[in-house]
Amino acid sequence: MSFGWSKPYEPKSDFGKWMDARLPLPRLVYGSVGGGYEVPKNINYFYNFGVLSGLALLIQIVTGIVLAMHYAANTEVAFSSVEHIMRNVNYGWLMRYMHANGASFFFIVVYLHMWRGLYYGSYKAPREMVWMLGVVIFLLMMATAFMGYVLPWGQMSFWGATVITNLFSAIPIVGDTLVTFLLGGFAVDNATLNRFFSLHFLLPFVIAGVVILKIWSLHIPGSNNPTGVEVKGPADTIPFHPYFTAKDLFGVGVYLIAFSIFLFFMPNFLGHPDNYIEANALATPEHIVPEWYFWPFYAILRAFTFDFILPAKLWGVIAMGAAIVLLFFLPWLDSSPVKSMRYRPKARMWTWVLAADIIVLSWCGGAVAEQPYIIISQIASMYYFAHFLIILPLVSRTETPLPLPASISEAVLKGKESTGAPAGQPDSGPAPVAPEAQPAE
Amino acid sequence: MATAPDAGDHTVGEAVGHSPDGVRRRDFIYVATGAFAGVGAVAAIWPFVDQMNPSADVLALASIEVNLAQLAEGQGIKVSWRGKPVFIQHLPPAKIAEAQAVDVSSLRDPQTYDERTQEGHRQYLIQIGVCTHLGCIPAGVAAGEVKGDFDGFFCPCHGSHYDDAGRIRKGPAPKNLVIPEYEFLSDTNVRIG
Numbered sequence: 029m030s031f032g033w034s035k036p037y038e039p040k041s042d043f044g045k046w047m048d049a050r051l052p053l054p055r056l057v058y059g060s061v062g063g064g065y066e067v068p069k070n071i072n073y074f075y076n077f078g079v080l081s082g083l084a085l086l087i088q089i090v091t092g093i094v095l096a097m098h099y100a101a102n103t104e105v106a107f108s109s110v111e112h113i114m115r116n117v118n119y120g121w122l123m124r125y126m127h128a129n130g131a132s133f134f135f136i137v138v139y140l141h142m143w144r145g146l147y148y149g150s151y152k153a154p155r156e157m158v159w160m161l162g163v164v165i166f167l168l169m170m171a172t173a174f175m176g177y178v179l180p181w182g183q184m185s186f187w188g189a190t191v192i193t194n195l196f197s198a199i200p201i202v203g204d205t206l207v208t209f210l211l212g213g214f215a216v217d218n219a220t221l222n223r224f225f226s227l228h229f230l231l232p233f234v235i236a237g238v239v240i241l242k243i244w245s246l247h248i249p250g251s252n253n254p255t256g257v258e259v260k261g262p263a264d265t266i267p268f269h270p271y272f273t274a275k276d277l278f279g280v281g282v283y284l285i286a287f288s289i290f291l292f293f294m295p296n297f298l299g300h301p302d303n304y305i306e307a308n309a310l311a312t313p314e315h316i317v318p319e320w321y322f323w324p325f326y327a328i329l330r331a332f333t334f335d336f337i338l339p340a341k342l343w344g345v346i347a348m349g350a351a352i353v354l355l356f357f358l359p360w361l362d363s364s365p366v367k368s369m370r371y372r373p374k375a376r377m378w379t380w381v382l383a384a385d386i387i388v389l390s391w392c393g394g395a396v397a398e399q400p401y402i403i404i405s406q407i408a409s410m411y412y413f414a415h416f417l418i419i420l421p422l423v424s425r426t427e428t429p430l431p432l433p434a435s436i437s438e439a440v441l442k443g444k445e446s447t448g449a450p451a452g453q454p455d456s457g458p459a460p461v462a463p464e465a466q467p468a469e
Numbered sequence: 470m471a472t473a474p475d476a477g478d479h480t481v482g483e484a485v486g487h488s489p490d491g492v493r494r495r496d497f498i499y500v501a502t503g504a505f506a507g508v509g510a511v512a513a514i515w516p517f518v519d520q521m522n523p524s525a526d527v528l529a530l531a532s533i534e535v536n537l538a539q540l541a542e543g544q545g546i547k548v549s550w551r552g553k554p555v556f557i558q559h560l561p562p563a564k565i566a567e568a569q570a571v572d573v574s575s576l577r578d579p580q581t582y583d584e585r586t587q588e589g590h591r592q593y594l595i596q597i598g599v600c601t602h603l604g605c606i607p608a609g610v611a612a613g614e615v616k617g618d619f620d621g622f623f624c625p626c627h628g629s630h631y632d633d634a635g636r637i638r639k640g641p642a643p644k645n646l647v648i649p650e651y652e653f654l655s656d657t658n659v660r661i662g
Contacts, residue, residue, distance in 0.1 A: 119516035
């Protein structure tokens with residue numbers, strides 16, 4: 029957002045002036061990621077994950093285009109063309125490992141980015157659209173990652189594709205016809221592989237388009253911040269450049285180091301050895317699991333083991349879909365006017381329970397479909413839905429939030445000494461804070 | 470700039486790293502960081518460029534061996550090398566003498582027959598069967614093909630005529646047919662590439 033005090037763009041060179049009158053691209057850059065974009069001065073390292081998600085998308089697109097130059101989407105040769113990339117193509121191993129591990133890292137930074145939004149209440153007005161576009165990107169990412177995993181045509185590719193496309197067969201009446209339509213046949217085969225390759229190539233560019241919309245919608249209210257208090261004056265902000273370009277570059281460095289550790293020292297740690305066995309339509313691997321980033325949702329899918337009005341199979345599919353679609357309604361399920369969990373002791377506690385719950389779901393989703401994992405995923409799934417549909421709406425109506433700082437600037441200068449005094453008014457002294465309810469990260 | 474009273478002749482600016490010529494200590498850090506990132510970026514880009522070069526399986530087929538024992542005098546064959554045809558002909562002595570007698574100063578791309586063959590293997594004319602004009606395959610190596618006005622090769626695309634030693638005589642092509650790198654491993658075994 030260009031607040032009133034943002035420095036306007038002034039081209040210095042003659043060429044800059046000439047350009048500005050014809051194609052004001054430098055003005056756009058200056059105003060969106062340059063010195064003309066004012067950002068709350070207290071945003072912490074959690075605010076690096078937006079830029080890191082963008083970097084991860086860029087790495088996926090660049091390495092993906094390279095891989096598409098050497099990969100062949102045909103069931104006869106797909107598996108060996110991947111081995112060709114690994115063994116024959118110059119630096120092919122690097123390209124493929126970057127792409128495979130890059131997908132995992134993309135999800136890591138996106139999950140941390142989502143957690144940031146959840147914890148600091150970034151999904152609330154006036155940023156509901158930013159949040160919802162993020163959920164759209166998340167759905168597109170899941171589809172892209174799933175279809176990409178099918179392309180190497182290993183055992184996990186094949187059986188993952190079989191299981192996930194069969195989810196649609198749970199839909200009453202049209203289910204089976206729909207699956208045949210999606211596969212282009214009666215089982216996962218060449219037609220499926222070809223259309224997945226085509227869509228896997230297309231969707232990242234759709235994601236890039238939604239990212240542009242998301243940044244656009246973000247720049248209207250500007251970034252949220254850890255206090256959740258909106259910007260009130262020039263003392264609350266500093267320009268994006270050079271302050272946050274430098275901070276983001278530092279984050280990029282840390283990210284690339286972590287990425288390189290996986291890339292060069294344990295490139296197959298996040299993969300599954302069964303995918304180095306070529307697809308066999310006549311034998312399913314003993315233990316079939318999706319990639320780690322789908323584990324929580326996979327656990328919810330498998331939690332439904334009994335028929336209740338509708339068949340268990342349909343419940344599982346509905347629940348898995350609902351677990352994500354639910355996020356679209358989050359801005360309205362949480363009606364508290366206070367954004368940041370720093371000032372919401374009860375909601376903060378439940379949000380940490382949610383984090384633990386999602387970790388438990390992940391653990392169950394990666395485990396075998398046996399007891400005790402089934403009963404644990406049933407309880408954890410129940411909590412997941414209860415959190416969003418019961419706990420959050422109730423807590424947001426009943427809890428007493430801690431006093432908010434008068435402004436971002438006051439929170440930075442005085443910490444928890446700051447009270448809810450209106451901007452420009454002197455503080456009335458330390459806030460009466462209950463001992464068990466300390467503001468925390 | 471204020472003078473620090475207890476620091477002798479040193480100014481505050483000097484104490485925090487400003488030298489009189491305006492270069493700060495921190496400038497070194499900026500330049501070092503930028504240079505390090507620049508070198509890193511170039512190193513990271515190289516794999517993305519190099520992946521477009523021929524891969525190991527392509528390079529593995531970059532040279533071939535041909536046995537010429539079955540190639541009788543007057544015969545010619547085409548072999549595939551690096552995705553292109555190579556013409557190998559076993560010329561009779563009369564043809565060789567005729568090609569050696571040509572006055573090379575009259576040619577567009579002057580080259581003697583001896584320059585186009587190897588000592589000790591004069592009877593084998595080995596050349597890449599690709600017209601030097603725009604890359605079509607000239608006719609003339611196999612029996613019954615059109616040989617052009619100079620009893621050598623004729624390119625049907627744009628009408629280039631080559632003589633029996635593959636030298637350009639007429640038409641738009643600028644150069645003689647290209648001689649590939651080759652080496653005779655024995656009298657009848659040749660490795661091309």
